[in-house]
Amino acid sequence: QVQLVESGGGVVQPGRSLRLSCAASGLNFRSYGMHWVRQAPGKGLEWVAVTAHDGTNKHYADSVKGRFTISRDNSKSTLFLQMTDLRDDDTAVYYCAKDGAVYGDGYWYFDLWGRGTRVTVSS
Amino acid sequence: DIVMTQSPDSLAVSLGERATINCKSSQSVLYSSKNKNYLAWYQQKPGQPPKLLIYWASTRASGVPDRFSGSGSGTDFILTISSLQAEDVAVYYCQQYYSIPPVTFGPGTKVDIK
Numbered sequence: 519q520v521q522l523v524e525s526g527g528g529v530v531q532p533g534r535s536l537r538l539s540c541a542a543s544g545l546n547f548r549s550y551g552m553h554w555v556r557q558a559p560g561k562g563l564e565w566v567a568v569t570a571h572d573g574t575n576k577h578y579a580d581s582v583k584g585r586f587t588i589s590r591d592n593s594k595s596t597l598f599l600q601m602t603d604l605r606d607d608d609t610a611v612y613y614c615a616k617d618g619a620v621y622g623d624g625y626w627y628f629d630l631w632g633r634g635t636r637v638t639v640s641s
Numbered sequence: 642d643i644v645m646t647q648s649p650d651s652l653a654v655s656l657g658e659r660a661t662i663n664c665k666s667s668q669s670v671l672y673s674s675k676n677k678n679y680l681a682w683y684q685q686k687p688g689q690p691p692k693l694l695i696y697w698a699s700t701r702a703s704g705v706p707d708r709f710s711g712s713g714s715g716t717d718f719i720l721t722i723s724s725l726q727a728e729d730v731a732v733y734y735c736q737q738y739y740s741i742p743p744v745t746f747g748p749g750t751k752v753d754i755k
Contacts, residue, residue: 555691563683563691563734563746577742613690626738627681629702631690 520544520630522614527635530604540597540614540632547595548572551617551624554588554599556610557634566612567599571621582608604639611636643667643740645747647733653755660722662750664735669715672739679739682711682720685749686731694733695720722752730754 526538540552554566567578567588576588587600597614612635615628644667654660670679678698683691693702695711698718708723722729735747 562749563736565742565744565746568742579743618693618696625679625696626741626744627679627693627696627736628683628691629693629696631692633690 522616522630522632524612524614524632524635527612527637529638529640531641532605532639534604535600535602536604536637538599538601538612538614538635538637540599542595542597542616545616545630547590548592549620551619551626552588552590552597553615553617553626553628554597555613555615555628555631556608557613558607558610561610564610568617568624568626569597570624575623601637604637606639609637609639642743643670643737643745645735645737645745647735647747647750649750650748651751651753653753654722654725655755656727657724658755660725660729660752662720662733662735662752664713664718664720664747666716666718666737666739668740670737670739671715678714678718679737680711680713680718681736681738682709683734683736684729684731685734691734725752725754727754 524540553568569588585603589598614632616630617624618627618629619625646665648663680698682695685691699711732749
């Protein structure tokens with residue numbers, strides 16, 4: 519069964535850090551670029567970050583640049599998002615999502631999503 | 642960044658009737674040399690993650706019923722549900738992946754049963 523399963527969310531105080539994980543199964547994980555997309559409560563979708571299939575190229579939304587770091591371990595088919603200096607407006611459900619392209623630079627549309635992990639930043 | 646807008650914000654359609662959602666981008670998402678529009682549509686049901694419906698503006702994703710279709714080019718796009726079913730109640734988002742980073746999403750259109 520092809521699936522992505524996020525974990526690591528929780529309640530954290532402003533300024534603290536949190537590390538999210540996304541475990542992939544049923545797919546050749548190392549072949550695909552992977553993204554994080556978030557959704558604040560009752561709001562729309564916001565792209566957060568991407569890593570290329572081999573972990574080389576990485577890009578970030580301006581709202582998280584310098585605070586969040588995306589990484590991956592292809593040997594364990596796992597994607598990560600290290601979040602530091604968390605703010606109230608980082609409160610959201612964080613989804614990992616698979617890029618629609620195989621290898622290359624990716625297409626940046628998302629053909630497989632996890633169920634998400636909830637992050638709440640609150641004092 | 643490319644700004645995506647959608648209309649209407651919400652609509653209610655009778656079962657079996659047609660639902661039409663509009664999406665507009667602030668600049669063209671047509672890659673002329675490839676003749677491809679870098680535009681995707683997603684469906685998000687309550688309590689669920691988004692699901693890819695359409696990519697390249699008009700290509701249905703695997704397993705998506707053929708009552709869903711995408712059309713348009715350049716800056717104006719349409720998602721059509723030809724015969725609304727109860728299970729189609731959801732929020733629908735368009736997304737451009739032409740000018741990256743970042744990808745950008747529309748604000749969403751909520752579809753309900755009349």
